Amino acid sequence: ASDQTRREATAAMADKVKPLGSLGLLEEVAIRIAALRGRVDLPDPTPAVVVCAADHGIAREGVSAFPQAVTGLMLTAFGTGGAAVAVLSRAAGARLVVADLGVIDPPVVPGVLDLSIRPGTANSVDGPAMTPAEATAALRQGIDLAHELVDDGVDLIALGEMGIGNTTTASALTAALLGLDAAATCGRGTGLDDEQVAHKVSVVDQVLARHASVSDDPLAVLAAMGGLEVAALAGVVLGAAERKVPVLVDGFITGAAALVAARLAPACTDAMVAAHLSPEPGHALQLAALGLRPLLDLQMRLGEGSGAALAINVVRSSIAVLTEMATFASLGLDQTSPVT
């Protein structure tokens, strides 16, 4: 990000006809994006919501409230426009891009990109979820997808995901990358009760013990624990950051992808905007580690990219404030010496 542009954007925001700082996070996010893009005269964003989907071998441990077949069924709901993220993308005027990185037995749905690396990961309790080469290939798919979108005029990417069992994968990744206990990163996912959460903690403990030797290398951790969509999303972050395009991080699973990306290339956190705060306990820990402050807190815990899609209009509004608001000077006022 450009410090020079950050200073220019901060000065421009201070000149706007309002008390200093009175638009709160709306000011911060516009300044952050201006610094990333290297320009204060930002255009109205052209957003895309990128949903990466894949299956997880760890789902066989009984860690989700839904059967694994739901991953594929939800691809249909994304493709036909009835899923939450599809509805919220339309409401935000955003293109929805759905990519299959490794769904077992995927339905034939028009418009879903086939970027499949393998039909689901292996169970990370028993061994590596995938090989390092597969993790790298999934990451590469994400990077390429981000580049294609940016080449096509997209300048704001909201991250989304689908994969039954992927909160467990995200819990393991987050615990491994942040050096935390499983209990700190396991939540109710799509609706577990206390006993089921305890079971999830024990499963994540097994994953952490099984792969304790790889915890210093983010790519090795990713390959060991999965998932394919998490790897691709980390790639989307890297590819977007490389092109200086901001990414809206959604909830706990895209947060795990953002953590992986940040470990691979620390400067890419400059491109991240936290869309919302999920009630998943590990999400706030991820955001703190990434130095991000969430825009929204609507107690949303669906995933899919629903929170990121909803935050698009907040980002769009923040940019409008920076580029369209009048200045004190234009109204003949001097904001540096308000009279009491």
Next chain:
Amino acid sequence: ASDQTRREATAAMADKVKPLGSLGLLEEVAIRIAALRGRVDLPDPTPAVVVCAADHGIAREGVSAFPQAVTGLMLTAFGTGGAAVAVLSRAAGARLVVADLGVIDPPVVPGVLDLSIRPGTANSVDGPAMTPAEATAALRQGIDLAHELVDDGVDLIALGEMGIGNTTTASALTAALLGLDAAATCGRGTGLDDEQVAHKVSVVDQVLARHASVSDDPLAVLAAMGGLEVAALAGVVLGAAERKVPVLVDGFITGAAALVAARLAPACTDAMVAAHLSPEPGHALQLAALGLRPLLDLQMRLGEGSGAALAINVVRSSIAVLTEMATFASLGLDQTSPVT
């Protein structure tokens, strides 16, 4: 609000292809609006942002960081589209309606409605801010304006305001109506330091002492303390609620108007949606008294209706979720017995 429709909307939301309750407040707000409107098949909303402006005699006590002339200058910024609320209304696709209820020496700005009752209120430290007849007339202007907008197809009204000194008026109203000390309801407004806040508390204490005898009658409190725009905004709430149209309450000043309206007609709280939480300390107290939970918390403290305008897209998205999302049944799934 219709309990029958609330049950129907709740059931419809439960059938959507997502874990129960996983869209949090987004589900609650759509159900609330369906119950108010008496229908589940809500159309995409046609929003308007209504900004009422007026001057306050209490500004002469030195309670604002800005001179009183700023009220009129901001009318120009609203009319010419450069004010924050104008920018955010455009970003939300909402019509902006600006009404002058009593600005001293208002500029001639095309598009600003002249609903002026008198050129600013009197100083409520010295006596009543206005007569009961003037308060009723301002309230009536607001009711009529809401009816006109609804007749013109508007079905979502965001409340906004402008008036130098009006956080002090709102502090006095809130303290009087909720039986609180001035210290609990006085904040930094547009940017006061600790000493200036202490002065504001002493001014509000004087207002409360001066008008202690009227505190049981909301209309008398309103006339005694002002302001003209607060009265009109209370009228907008009453008029919208009468027509079963939801109103987005913005920050502390529109919150005071909502409190007045709720005291005059308690059922009108059914029509209220709290757009955001302001850092003004009295705002959370107002929302608690009204039983409202804010949608956004972006540390916005500008007023004007900026938070309410920003929340329009959240409401629009919540309605899209209710009306456009697919059901479990449509995907061949049974959500009542998720398999682990």
